[in-house]
Every structure is written in structure tokens, then in C-alpha cells.
Amino acid sequence: MVSRTSxxxxxxxxxxxxxxxxxxxxxFRSPTAVVFSLLFPIIFIVVFGSMVTxxxxxxxxxxxxxxxTSNIVYNIISGIKIIQPQKGLSPDGMQDALIKGKITxxxxxxxxxxxxxxxxxxxxxxxxxxxxxKFALLQSVIEESIHQLNEKLFPxxxxxxxxxxxxxxxxxxxxxxxxxxxxxxxxLLMAGVFSSAFLFFNLRQSFVLKRIFATPITRSYLILxxxxxxxxxxxxxxIIIVGLGHFAFHFTLVHGLITFLEMLFFSVFxxxxxxGTGFIISSLIQDEGSIAPVxxxxxxxxILLCGLFFPIENYPVWLQSFCKILPLTILVDGFRKIAFxxxxxxxxxxxxxxxxxxxxxIGIVTVKVFRWE
Numbered sequence: 001m002v003s004r005t006s007x008x009x010x011x012x013x014x015x016x017x018x019x020x021x022x023x024x025x026x027x028f029r030s031p032t033a034v035v036f037s038l039l040f041p042i043i044f045i046v047v048f049g050s051m052v053t054x055x056x057x058x059x060x061x062x063x064x065x066x067x068x069t070s071n072i073v074y075n076i077i078s079g080i081k082i083i084q085p086q087k088g089l090s091p092d093g094m095q096d097a098l099i100k101g102k103i104t105x106x107x108x109x110x111x112x113x114x115x116x117x118x119x120x121x122x123x124x125x126x127x128x129x130x131x132x133x134k135f136a137l138l139q140s141v142i143e144e145s146i147h148q149l150n151e152k153l154f155p156x157x158x159x160x161x162x163x164x165x166x167x168x169x170x171x172x173x174x175x176x177x178x179x180x181x182x183x184x185x186x187x188l189l190m191a192g193v194f195s196s197a198f199l200f201f202n203l204r205q206s207f208v209l210k211r212i213f214a215t216p217i218t219r220s221y222l223i224l225x226x227x228x229x230x231x232x233x234x235x236x237x238x239i240i241i242v243g244l245g246h247f248a249f250h251f252t253l254v255h256g257l258i259t260f261l262e263m264l265f266f267s268v269f270x271x272x273x274x275x276g277t278g279f280i281i282s283s284l285i286q287d288e289g290s291i292a293p294v295x296x297x298x299x300x301x302x303i304l305l306c307g308l309f310f311p312i313e314n315y316p317v318w319l320q321s322f323c324k325i326l327p328l329t330i331l332v333d334g335f336r337k338i339a340f341x342x343x344x345x346x347x348x349x350x351x352x353x354x355x356x357x358x359x360x361x362i363g364i365v366t367v368k369v370f371r372w373e
Contacts, residue, residue, distance in 0.1 A: 012221040019225030020232070027195065027233050037191040038237050041183035042244060048179045049249030058084045059138050062094045064108040064126070073121045074109050076145045083138070101130030104138050173340065177252050180245040181335030182308035185328050187237055188267060191230065192274025193281070193299055197291050199226070200282035223366070227275060234271055238264055254342035262338050262345050269355035270331040276362035283369040302328040327358045 028034070059082050063069060069078075078085055086103055097103040106126040111119065123142065127135045150157065212222060242260060245251030253259040277298060285291050305312065305319070306328040312320055323329050334351045337343040345352060 012217055015215070015217045016221040016225035016228065019222060020228035023199070023226055023229035024232055026199075027229065030195070037187045037195075037233065038240065040190075041187045041237075041241050044183050044186075045176070045180055045241065045245050045249070049176050049245065057082050057137075059134050060084050060086050060103045061138070062086045062089050062097065062103050062106045064094070064106050065091060066110075067108045068111055068121070069109070071109065071111065071119070071121055072149070073123060073146065076149055077107065077109075077123075077142055080141055080145060082141065098126070098128040099130060101128070104131040104134045171252060171254075171340065174250060174252070176245055176249045177340045178311075178336065179309075180241065180251050181332050181339060184238065184241060184263075184267065184335055185270065185306070185332040186303065186308055187241065188234060188270040188331070189274050189299055189302060189328055191234060191237075192271055192276075193278045193295050194292075195230070196226070196275045196278025197281040197285075197295055198288075200279055201285065201288055201291060204282070205288070220367070223279070223370070227272070230271060230275055231268065234267065235264065238267060252340045254340065259338055259342070263335055266331070266334050266338060266345060266355075269359055270327065272359045273327045273355070273362050276359075276366040279366045280362070280369055283366075302326055305329070307332055325354070327355065330354045330358075 061083060063085060068074065077083060085107075086097075089097060089103075094103070094106050098106065104127060108124040108126065110122050110124075112122050123146070125135075125139060125142070242251065242253075242263070246253055278295070281291060281294050281298070285294060305315070305323045306326055307323070308328075312323045312329065315323060330351050334345075334348060334355075337348060337351075338345070
């Protein structure tokens with residue numbers, strides 16, 4: 001029998017590669033790994049991508065009984081793309097729809113007169129608190145439409161000031177440019193923490209690690225083998241997610257293949273951090289039933305606080321400072337800068353340095369707490 005201290009003709013690299021192959025096969029056979037790393041991100045991308053490309057914002061309004069609908073003002077308002085007039089509602093039905101937020105406002109237009117005897121119309125919008133999220137936009141587009149109509153009908157009308165707009169060429173920022181980097185970070189987080197935690201706990205409980213301990217392989221090469229398997233798995237998922245976003249929903253890759261490769265390289269740091277976190281959890285937890293609650297305690301705050309679904313600028317200032325130092329925040333913000341802004345990795349020293357620090361800290365703790373049994 002070959003002792004653990006004997007390294008004659010034993011190749012740790014080949015052993016690590018064998019572990020990587022076996023672990024990769026097991027991940028493809030694991031429904032949990034496939035769902036969290038591939039299926040969930042793809043579902044989110046398809047849903048949000050379809051919302052951006054196939055559906056415009058619609059604001060539903062009703063027209064009050066007795067409203068004048070034969071004038072140019074009504075024609076202008078009803079012709080606004082985002083406004084969708086609702087027909088067939090009774091007065092009671094309109095009020096009920098307002099209270100329940102089914103419509104944004106009730107429109108009432110009446111003709112009045114001014115001293116110049118020119119046609120003039122009064123536009124009244126009746127709304128409720130349930131439609132507060134859309135009403136400001138509705139009021140803004142109606143006022144802008146009437147303003148543009150006044151500009152056409154009364155071009156010589158004196159004003160205190162006039163606004164002109166100059167548009168310069170630039171990239172179109174789509175919602176998918178915000179969502180997809182977040183889903184890449186989500187995939188790395190869930191695959192790294194949950195998959196690694198459950199895998200190593202099960203290997204320890206089934207005494208597989210104890211049997212591996214009897215071989216000459218070192219602890220670092222064992223971790224390297226597991227890391228390689230997850231790296232290969234994530235590369236496949238990365239290609240699928242970015243490819244779907246780019247070709248189906250026009251996700252921005254400023255420099256094409258170079259941007260893709262830089263994002264892939266950047267993701268390695270996230271994989272190291274999150275996989276190491278999973279190793280730490282599996283080494284410290286003694287009961288398999290406690291792994292999921294502990295892992296959720298680690299992952300859920302990052303999912304909520306790291307800008308996966310909405311910008312962290314929406315949080316209070318004191319909370320933003322905490323959010324910005326979390327590894328998932330650094331990773332997702334880096335993805336967005338690389339993909340849309342065209343920033344190269346070396347042009348983000350703070351982000352790169354932050355991920356390196358997190359990687360070193362997690363790596364040191366992982367090696368310290370790692371147990372064979």
C-alpha cells in the first residue's frame with residue numbers, strides 16, 4: 001500500500017483532473033445545480049428580455065360620460081402610444097376601477113372660452129392613490145402633448161423661455177443590460193455556495209473524503225479538482241446565458257469577443273469566493289438539515305442588497321456603503337461596466353482589488369477549516 005507520505009510516481013495534477021471530471025458529471029446529473037445555475041437565470045432573462053422587446057408600457061384610462069371627444073385635444077391624447085383608453089365602463093365601474101388600480105385615471109374634456117374667442121379646452125384627470133406609480137407619467141405626457149400642440153397652433157406666442165434638445169449618437173441602454181449581469185452573478189452565487197456546501201458535506205458523510213485522504217493527493221489539489229469542475233460547468237452556463245441575451249435580446253457586448261472573455265475572466269473571482277464560502281459552510285456544519293438555512297443566510301442578503309434586480313442607489317446612503325463592499329455587488333457592477341461601458345478589467349483597480357482581497361480571505365479560511373472527516 002502506498003503511504004500518504006510517499007509521492008513515488010503519483011501525479012497530483014492527474015488526480016485533480018480525475019476528480020474534476022467526476023465532479024462535473026455529477027453536477028450535470030444534479031437537478032439542483034442545473035436549476036439554480038442555468039434554468040433560473042435563463043427564465044429571468046427570457047421574461048425580462050421579452051418584456052423589453054415585445055411589450056411597451058401601457059397606461060389605461062377611461063373617458064368620463066359627457067366628455068367632449070370630438071376635438072383636437074382628445075385626438076392628440078388618445079393618439080399617445082402609451083395611453084390605452086378603456087371603453088364600456090359605467091360611472092360606478094370607473095370609480096371601482098380607479099380604487100382597485102385597474103385604470104390610472106378618468107379623463108374629462110370640456111370646451112370653454114377665453115377672451116380671444118379661440119377654441120379652448122379644459123382637461124381634467126381624476127385619479128386615485130392606487131394608480132400613483134403611473135399617474136405622474138400620464139400627466140407628464142399629456143401636458144407635453146398639449147404643449148407641442150400649442151407650439152404648432154401658436155408658433156408666435158411669446159414665452160419666457162424655450163427648451164431645445166440636441167441628441168448625440170450613443171448606445172441604447174436596454175433593461176437586459178441591467179438584468180443579465182445580475183443573473184450571471186446569481187448563477188455563480190447559487191452554484192458556488194449551495195452546490196459546494198452540499199457536495200462536500202455528502203462526501204464527508206459518506207466517507208468518500210476519508211478514502212481520498214488515504215491516497216497521496218494533497219488537500220490543495222483536491223480543492224483544485226473541485227474548482228476546475230465548477231469552472232467548466234460555469235463556463236458552459238456562462239456561454240448559454242450571455243449567448244441567449246446577446247443574440248435573442250441584444251445584450252450589449254461593446255468589444256464583442258474581447259468583452260465576453262473579460263467577463264468570463266472576471267467571473268472566476270466570483271466562483272472562487274462563492275465556492276470557498278460553500279466549503280466553509282460544509283466544514284462548520286454538522287447537520288445536513290442546517291446547511292440550507294445557513295447558506296440562505298449568506299446568499300439571500302446579497303441577492304437583495306447587491307443590485308441584481310434594481311439599483312442599490314434606491315437604498316439609504318448608510319446601507320449603500322455596506323452594499324458596495326459585498327463581493328456580489330463588486331462582481332455584478334464589474335460585469336455591467338465591462339459589457340456596456342466597455343471598461344477593461346485593468347481600468348477597474350478598486351473592483352479588481354476588492355475581489356482579490358475577498359478571494360484571499362475566503363481561500364485562507366477555507367484551507368484552515370477544511371476537514372477530511
